[in-house]
Amino acid sequence: MTDSANPIQIQKFLEGVDYPAEKGALVARAKQEGADSNVLRSLEAIPDRSYAKPTEVSQAISEVGNHPERAGAGDAGVEDDDDERGGDRFDAG
Template sequence: MADVSPIDLQRALKGADYPASRDDLVSPARNNGADDDLVEKLAQSGTQRFDGPDEVQKAVSGNQ
């Protein structure tokens, strides 16, 4: 799977409040029309809590 574009991730997580749990971010990503691959990567990331979008980017890109 290809890395997630930071722009796509930013669009997917528009309106998300941090810190946030992984589950707190999956719903807005779906509601914002995120690609299924991005939602799956987010839902299956090993990180339980994110303090900001940079941490989310690392988790979904496999750069933890």
């Protein structure tokens, strides 16, 4: 997520949230507070669960930002594609 907002910017739009809070409530508050599309995208990318405190939200945003393949359809990424090739290695050089 190259255009994602940083967690500190996002927290400005979450002032007044009563924790624990569900992801949907966080997104709704940010919209209500006039958050821009980067902030909303960042919040929409975090896992759909309850967050006990603002630092948990910030941690989730950082993790999604560091691993964009986790956003969206889940963890469907390929960790090690050697298995798909039967372990055979190929040297093009």
